Each structure stands twice: as C-alpha cells, then as structure tokens.
Amino acid sequence: MSTTIPIYANLLPPSWKVKVTSWLAEDCPSFDWGGFVVGEDIKRATLFCKSEGVLAGVPFFDEVFKQLDCKVHWNFREGEYLRSSTPGQKVKIAVATVEGPSRKILLGERVALNTLARCSGIATASSLFAQKARDAGYQGIVAGTRKTTPGFRDVEKYGMLVGGVxxxxxxxxxxxxxxxxxxxxxxxxxxxxxxxxxxxxxxxxxxxxxxxxxxxxxxxxxxxxxxxxxxxxxxxxxxxxxxxxxxxxxxxxxxxxxxxxxxxxxxxxxxxxxxxxxxxxTSSIHQSTKHVDFSLKIDPSS
Structure with a gap:
C-alpha cells in the first residue's frame, strides 16, 4: 500500500495569496531605497536554518517570491524536522535556494523569513507537545485554540496542522x-x-x-x-x-x-x-512560541 504525503497547501483558502500581497505592500509602502542599490542582476540566495525545528510555511514562502518573479527550490520537504547531523554542533542547514533579480530577493526576504520562522516555530511546538502527550499515554485529540494573531491566522493554524495537532x-x-x-x-x-x-x-x-x-x-x-x-x-x-x-x-x-x-x-x-x-x-503551542531561526544569504559568486 503506497503512502501519500499530504499536501496541506491544498487546504488554504483562495484569499491567502491576497494576504501575501498585503504583507509585501506593508513592508514596502513607498520607495525601495535598498533595492535601487542592488539592481536587477540575477542572483542566487541560500536559505539557512540556524536552529532545530519542523519546517513549515513553505507555501507562504513560495508565494512571496512567486509574486516577485523569483524561483524557490527546496532541499527538504515540509514537515521534516531540521537538526544538525552532528550532535552538539551548531545548526546551519541549507534548506532551499531562491533565484531571481537581487532587488526582488531582498524585497521579499524579511516577509518570507518572518512567516517561515513563525510557522515553523508553531509546528515545532505542536510536534513536541503532541509527542509529550503520547509519551504520557494519551491517545485522544491534541488541539490548538483560536487565540491566534489577527490577520495571521492562516499561517498559525497551518503550522499546527504541519506539526501534527x-x-x-x-x-x-x-x-x-x-x-x-x-x-x-x-x-x-x-x-x-x-x-x-x-x-x-x-x-x-x-x-x-x-x-x-x-x-x-x-x-x-x-x-x-x-x-x-x-x-x-x-x-x-x-x-x-x-x-x-x-x-x-x-x-x-x-x-x-x-x-x-x-x-x-x-x-x-x-x-x-x-x-x-x-x-x-492548548494555546501554549502558538502563544509566546519560540521561532525557528532562518536567514537568507545571497551568493556573491552567483
């Protein structure tokens, strides 16, 4: 019997892409001074994960850069737990690459990273909480709550889902x-x-x-x-x-x-x-939850 990996992105409502547009508009409401400096040269940037956690929020990250005419290639699947291959060693994992005009990579950088970090943090907390309940012998349903951030509910609820609650x-x-x-x-x-x-x-x-x-x-x-x-x-x-x-x-x-x-x-x-x-x-999996640390670095040689 074949096992199909669920594509949670298919659950998102039609309105979610409009929200991404509004996030970009909020972050650059007028002139993009830094974008003028770097110009339109095609560059490649690497997305690094710098702390352990469950990867979640891929559709939101992808949509940010899709709207900015950039392409994203992932090295890991959503839902995978990212950790250092060497116990005790500092985490720095190349999770994905983004390719496109340098101005547009930097235009989407902070919006994409913030969303991915928050969603992955909630997925991580959800996964750890659910596992703790299972380890205690609990066989019932573990659920999040509606105490989410106004305007950001899609992302936070999505993180719970990827995290397994x-x-x-x-x-x-x-x-x-x-x-x-x-x-x-x-x-x-x-x-x-x-x-x-x-x-x-x-x-x-x-x-x-x-x-x-x-x-x-x-x-x-x-x-x-x-x-x-x-x-x-x-x-x-x-x-x-x-x-x-x-x-x-x-x-x-x-x-x-x-x-x-x-x-x-x-x-x-x-x-x-x-x-x-x-x-x-519980609301503990999405309120005051630690984010997973990501950074995006442009390859100077690209």
Whole structure:
C-alpha cells in the first residue's frame, strides 16, 4: 500500500495569496531605497536554518517570491524536522535556494523569513507537545485554540496542522463554542444551547465550557456535543471525566475536552492527561512560541 504525503497547501483558502500581497505592500509602502542599490542582476540566495525545528510555511514562502518573479527550490520537504547531523554542533542547514533579480530577493526576504520562522516555530511546538502527550499515554485529540494573531491566522493554524495537532475551530463560524459569557448572558447552559441549536441546525457541533460537574450534566442534558471541562486539573478533572463517561454511557454521545493552563510541562498522567478525556486543547503551542531561526544569504559568486 503506497503512502501519500499530504499536501496541506491544498487546504488554504483562495484569499491567502491576497494576504501575501498585503504583507509585501506593508513592508514596502513607498520607495525601495535598498533595492535601487542592488539592481536587477540575477542572483542566487541560500536559505539557512540556524536552529532545530519542523519546517513549515513553505507555501507562504513560495508565494512571496512567486509574486516577485523569483524561483524557490527546496532541499527538504515540509514537515521534516531540521537538526544538525552532528550532535552538539551548531545548526546551519541549507534548506532551499531562491533565484531571481537581487532587488526582488531582498524585497521579499524579511516577509518570507518572518512567516517561515513563525510557522515553523508553531509546528515545532505542536510536534513536541503532541509527542509529550503520547509519551504520557494519551491517545485522544491534541488541539490548538483560536487565540491566534489577527490577520495571521492562516499561517498559525497551518503550522499546527504541519506539526501534527488538530486546529480546533478555525473561527467563530466553524463550531459553536458557548463560554461563560454566553451562559451568563442567557441565564443558563440550557438556554444558551437551545438558542444556538435553533440557528446552527444539525451540521455544527456545540461545545460548552463548564466549571463544574453539575454544569457538565446540564450541558449534556441540553444536547451539547462537546463538554469543555475548563481549568480543571488533577483528581478533580479526571474523576469528573470518568464519572460523566460512566453515568452517560449508552445514553448520549458527547466528547470531553480539557482546556486551560495546559502546556508541555504539565501534560502528564494525573495532571491533564487521561484517556477518559477526548480532547486536550492548548494555546501554549502558538502563544509566546519560540521561532525557528532562518536567514537568507545571497551568493556573491552567483
């Protein structure tokens, strides 16, 4: 049976290339003084990776230079983990080459590097987090959150995907999530779920954030599809999760989600990890995440 490497770029919406155009416009809103200095000679530049990490963001990097009439050739596939071949040695890996007019290579340099570094950083954090959860024996879904940077969500969600975690809901229209403010505004979990279901119909799941076992039961009885046990941990989280699964077995199908304060340091058995929990969601893989370090250097002899 042949194994097909997924092409995640095929998932990107039609609008993403327009965003790349806007990034270039933001970075050079007027005259390109440095571009005047280097001119139009055709040059070749090497993209170096200078820190370990998962390569992610290739479509965005490619599109930056495509719009600038440059060609990119990759030496690695997206999703590969880049590391030094010699343990303990400083990382410097020739990941790709860019060829085109020197002015245009430098025009796209910073936009392309920033995007690649951010996307690869999120993919790396996602991969490490998911592996830590698996090492702890967790078999459920590991997901990111919607706490992404406005205008940069495509890149950040894409990084999660390449890193091997679920992207959770993409935006407010993707899945109905009813949090504490929704519940307080409508008076009860039951009211909030009923109101949401009356307009979203059968095609969207409803995810309800709850603070206690009693609220979880109310959400299940109201017909919620996902019960988010928010900011619960340790014995409280695990005992509630097991009790809910046992008491509602064969009566109503739902998923249990653990969220709030979960990071790579506390993803372990007895903390947030137990296989009675279907989903672990975290923002730690994309907020305050360290970037992967890349640089682009023009070959003087090219």
């Amino acid at each position: 679920d992207m959770h809901r993409y935006d407010l229209s993707s899945m109905v999530m009813l949090k504490d403010n929704h519940i307080w505004s409508t008076g009860s979990v039951k009211n909030a779920v009923a109101s949401a279901r009356s307009v979203c119909g059968f095609s969207l799941r409803i995810d309800v954030e709850v603070q206690s076992y009693d609220e979880a039961v109310e959400a299940i009885e109201a017909g919620a599809d996902v019960i988010m046990l928010d900011n619960m941990e340790g014995e409280t989280l695990i005992s509630n999760a097991k009790r809910l699964k046992q008491e509602w077995s064969g009566k109503h199908k739902f998923l249990l989600e653990s969220s709030g304060g979960i990071d790579i340091d506390n993803v372990k058995q007895g903390g947030h990890v137990d296989n009675s929990i279907d989903i672990i969601s």
